[in-house]
Amino acid sequence: MAPATVPAMSSSTLPDVGAGVQLSFADLGTPLRDVTFVVVDLETTGSRADDSGITEIGAVKVRGGEVLGEFQSLVDPGRPVPAFVARLTGITTAMVATAPGIELVLPSFLEFAHGAVLVAHNAPFDIGFLRSACAALDHPWPGFTVVDTLPLARRVVTRDEARNHKLSTLATLFHARTSPEHRALADARATVDVLHGLLERLAPLGVTHLEDLATAADPVPADVRRKATLADGLPRSPGVYLFRGPDDEVLYVGTSTNIHQRVRSYFTAAEKRRRITEMVRIAHAVTPVVCATPLEAQVRELRLIAEHAPRYNRRSKHPERQTWVRLTDEPYPRLSVVGDVVGDVPHIGPFTSRRTAQDAVAALHDALPLRQCTQRLPLVARERRSPCALAGLDRCSAPCTATTGPDVGYADVSAAAADVLTGDPGPVVRALADRVGRLAAQERYEEAGQVTARLRAFVRGADRAQRLDPLSRCRELVAARPTATGGWEVVVVRHARLAATGVSGPGEDPWPLVEALRATAEVVEAPAAPAPASHPEEADLLLRWLDTPDVRLVAVSDPWTCPVRAAASHADLDDVAAAVALATDDVDSMDPC
Structure with a gap:
């Protein structure tokens, strides 16, 4: 099999879907003119399938406007026909007394409808009785695709045209050749004409394929539904799709394991995002990029978003904007928030925002007496300086005051910082967990939450860097x-x-x-x-x-390795939870293991 490489993305690498591609019928969908419909209607002894029986089944098989066959049979419901039902339908107990039972009629109907799409007016009623009959006979339900003409009528027939959406009212509106009379076959024939009338009205709205009928009754704006034709011909394979607008602008990039199915969903009620509906309104084409695997599709999506910066995508469009925390390369190192990895010094990140990176820096400053001043200090100060306030609080070892020689103690501090950045962050986790516990014991929960957020930012940044580093070097x-x-x-x-x-x-x-x-x-x-x-x-x-x-x-x-005592071992911050539990004597909240 030919390999599928992933080259650098550019517009020239995208396929021209309009040239030299032989599409399958599955890719195109099933045009309604090629669909075989079986329009069915039932007469019953009541309105509930669990305590009523079927008295008559009538059905008409049609395709492309042509009647292919009809099915009609009275059914012995195994119980008397109520008087009000007899007056409504004309079907009496005497009429069905000699009729075959449902165990004989149902298999014949299922054979007649095999491979077709079932249609009914108020389909839950008729299909509910048929499914119940199958269950009572231990006959598996074939899993028909079902079309209900009632919600379709509510979608395209206004109250100005018809006072209601009953079958008799719609039959009059669409000039049905048969008037419904509460007999199964007559009502099925009338429903056929109603179906054809509805499909004529739905066609200008973009409902031209069987797949469109599933969402045709959804409250989707007409101009959005008409754009459903953009999905025609798209492959049912994993890959990336690009919505294009005026001047061939890339409006939106997405990925799916089934491009055709995903793109179709944008023109249905399933899509509720207002900005995406706005995007669909101005889109004029969809370009697919078929991928060998879902992983490749996800990678291509990221690269195409970075390349085109589509205005309707909310994912990162600027991968170059990364935020890292580094230990500076100078005589007395300090922490710095930077946009790039520079030099062979410890880094953690990248962080999702500069604020999160600053939280990680604050966590390290809470645990280690690293200097926080920004000026570059000489190895030995020319003149004695007064230590800053942080030094008085034991939060800085004050290397700026070293006048007789290099501050050896600060070398230990910077080495400890490098260790927690690239290896075991345990010292920082334990120090901040202890502080969280003290704050919680004093009921200073807001401050405890702030310290926990800082610690979480640091641990996640260190974990991400430690996982990325070996793979980046490989x-x-x-x-x-x-x-x-x-x-x-x-x-x-x-x-x-x-x-x-x-x-x-x-x-x-x-x-x-x-x-x-x-x-x-x-x-x-x-x-x-x-x-x-x-x-x-x-x-x-x-x-x-x-x-x-x-x-x-x-x-x-x-080598593709990570530190044994890596930041990942603290990613759930169990140590913080344990410290809080101990400080508040909440023994029950601790994990007994």
């Missing part, structure tokens, strides 16, 4: 995962960037695919670790995929 990693069909999904990752991916068929030897992917994979330049050579969200996607239990490592060019 020149090439090849992994594979078995597919549901018996093949293998193979990925090639270079410096935390998806460089190639492909899928082998069931029973195929995957090694030729592996070698082909490695030979054709994208060339990726080494980044400044721990920053990946990709959008951080792409690296997160790859890490989650690699963490799934059934993934096998095929080849790794460099």
